[in-house]
Amino acid sequence: MRLTIKTKLAGAFGVVIALSLAAGGLSYVKLSEMTETQNALVAWSKRINASGNISDAFNGSIRSEKNAVLAASQKDTDTAAARAVDRRNTALAQKDELFRIASEEGKKYIAQITDKANRFAAVQDETLAYAKLNSSNRATEAWQTETIPLIQTITATTNPLMAEASKPDTSPELLRAALGFQEARLEWLRMTRMAALAFNMPTVAEVEKLHKDVEEQARGVRAKLAKSAAELAQLGLATGPTLAAFDKGITSALRTVAIAAEAGTIKATNSTMVAGAAAVAELSTALDNYSGFAARSADAAAVAAAEAAAFAKTLLISILAGSLLIAVAAATWIAINISRGLSSAVSLANAVAIGDLSQAITVKSNDEIGDLVTSLNAMTANLNATAAVADAIANGDLTVEAKPLSEKDTLGIALENMVEKLRDVVSQVNTAAENMSSGSQELSASAEQLSQGSTEQASSTEEASSSMEEMAANVKQNAENAATTEKMAGQSAKDA
Structure with a gap:
């Protein structure tokens, strides 16, 4: 499977981004839960306060009831009785409001409060009726x-x-x-x-x-x-x-x-001390039961909130730590792969730069660095092939084929042109050599003719001298052609 650097980077950053999104999502969810828990705690606090207010209102009603029983005048009795009823009604209204905002389980406790409050109200009405007699x-x-x-x-x-x-x-x-x-x-x-x-x-x-x-x-x-x-x-x-x-x-x-x-007065006292006290005790127990339930629920909500916050902190820290470790590990892995590949590529390039074409790199990764190493190995192989062609030419083997790798292969095209030109030069040299050989044979025949018929040639000394000059010129031309051939061969060797 081919894993390019782009894929590796995308994968690493994708994982980091995904973990970051997970951390953000977790933070959002937990913040929402904490907000809900906070609202729940506020609601429980309101319920506890409401329960306390109900207790205070009932206690105020009870005190006013006692004042009505103990009042010295009818006016004081009526005033205290009216205050007792008013405070009791306030408590009942607060109780109804508490029932409205209570949880389902809390409503069961409030239903008990309602039952006890109704009994308390009945006993208190009887007590106040006796008290108003003011007998x-x-x-x-x-x-x-x-x-x-x-x-x-x-x-x-x-x-x-x-x-x-x-x-x-x-x-x-x-x-x-x-x-x-x-x-x-x-x-x-x-x-x-x-x-x-x-x-x-x-x-x-x-x-x-x-x-x-x-x-x-x-x-x-x-x-x-x-x-x-x-x-x-x-x-x-x-x-x-x-x-x-x-x-x-x-x-x-x-x-x-x-x-x-x-x-x-006696009946009011008996009512408030016996039936009233029992009703108050039952009502207080019902109120205490709800207050205890509300306090336990608030404590449970607080504990749950603390545990959820601790879990969220641990999970968030774990995700962030995981993101950091993955990011560092991915960056290190990718950097090492790139560094090793580039280092090998630089070493090969430096070797080629100093003319060492014997180096080669083993491809260890299937990515862009691997592609670079493969390309460098291919370049080295091509240069080795070109050097082999040049070496064969330098050794005089002009039968080798120098084929360009592409229309943009400048060195291959130049080498191909050089081989063709060298072949032309060699052909010209061979032709000149054949001409020189023919001239030499003619010169030898002429010399033989001169030796056999020197007497015959004496009369044509000027013609012989002229022939000698022509021969010297041919020899000089052959020497120049040989020198030119040698220079071209040397230049070709250098170009190779």
Whole structure:
């Protein structure tokens, strides 16, 4: 398989570029994942904050509920109750918003919060309804503003009556009637003390029992007062104003105790301390469960993000390191192949430059460098062939064929022309030699004729002398032709 330098470079850079693209793609993907994870962490943070806000709102509602139960006035009770409901509604609205942004698993936890919040709301509504009765405070206020003044009025009207009935000259009948009235008065005082206890009863059962006892005591007081007052009236004492004062006092005391018997404060306290506390505990547990779930989910997301980031870093560093190693290895490999090939080619070229045509390079690569080495080997082989032709010519072998490798082979064409010219020169020399040989034979014949007939030639001395001059000229011409031939042969040898 032929792997050119272009292919090697393209392959190496292609791998590096592919790894770079992979690194870039990985970075993009991981950045996207990190962005999603960051958004998820932000979402979990919002959910955790929302859960905390819900808890704060519910806690505020619970505090306002306690304030409503403990408020000293109706106004304070109503204000605290309204604030408790408002904060509870805020918590429920925040809970609904949290449900909207929660995950599917988180919605299951929020559904539990909803169930517990509904139970808490029902218990709180009952508690606030009891608290708004404000029974203890209303009863105390009625006792202080209405009943106590009436008690004072009763005392003010009873004392003169008792003083009148207790004079030294009082008859035994009047004294007995006065003692009966005093007993009724004592029962009244006992009833007021019982009524005063209604404000501090700790349980509903006790305050209800006290209410019944006060009502029964009031009936007894009314009966005794009516009997003793009738006896006093028969004895001439005016008891109308006193009875009227007692009637108002008893009615006021009964009304005050009836208000206390509503037990709104006690019921509100019991509701908030028992059912309310249980509902709050369950609601707090549900909120804590969701908060724990959200915190665990956020921690898991953070851990997953950290692990993904670490993996991405490791993978990215590995890809970059791999890209660097591949680039360095490919560059080194290609550079070594090119350097070795070019070094061999330069060595061969230098050898040819100094006339050493015995060198040859072994082709080790199938690329452009291999093509260069092959071409240089072919050039050396062609020069060797040309040198062999020139050497044969120098040795006098003009039968060799000097064929140009192409129409652009200047040396081959020149060598071919030289061989043809040398052949022409040799042909001319051979012709001249034949002519000289013929002239020599003629000269020899002439000399023989001269020797045989010197006497005959004496008369033609001038003709002989002329013939000698002609012969000398021929010899000189032959010598010049030989010298010319020698020079041409030497020049041909140099050209070769």
